[in-house]
Amino acid sequence: MVAHLAMVAYPLRAAVLRRSLYTELRGRPLALLVATLTVLAASAAGFLSEGLPRFLVETGQWHLVVPSAIFGVSLNLVAWLFWTAVAYGIGRFLLQGQGSLRDLLAATGLAYAPGLVQVLAFLTHPNYPVEFTLLMALKATAPTWIALAMVQAVRQTLRMGTVAAAIASIGWLGTAVMIIIGNLQQALRYGVFPPLPGAG
Secondary structure, eight states, rough: OOOHHHGGGGHHHHHHOOOHHHHHHOOOHHHHHHHHHHHHHHHHHHHHIIIIHHIIIIIIGOOOHHHHHHHHHHHHHHHHHHHHHHHHHHIIIIIIOOOHHHHOOOOHHHHHHHHHHGGHOOOOOHHHOOOHHHHHHHHHHHHHHHHHHHHHHHHHTTOOOOHHHHHHHHHHHHHHHHHHHHHHHHHOOOOOOOOTTTTO
């Protein structure tokens, strides 16, 4: 019972890059369930910060909100499975790492925990300079934090060096770079400090 309760803290420990977590994950079937729930929660937070505001501001088509949320979350689940399989293939067979695919799935799923901070973006108002800056900071922080957590997860689970883990985690690192570039382009398009309501 105590061990099951301790699993609730797994996402938090993954977010703060605790190395000891990944030793505990080995051979624990329930860890994969917690990891899956973490991916689902982080995906939902991403939709609240990005997808839902787009519907509210741009389309107003409320009947598409639920299908779009389901599609977005499902896409993130597929991406998690795909990039974990890629990381396992690179790390295990090309870079001589050691560990199981199940354990790596649990580790990388928990490494999505930093994505939960995206829900804070839903509370910001992009028309105000300070809140717009906070929004951009959150959008840059979440993918970077996730990428760092992924490298740590791969490193500890497959028992390899940091450089090797970064190579195996190329999918998440590349995704983080693309997201950050996209956010910078958005910030430049609208200006770092958009005009206040009623200004002009």
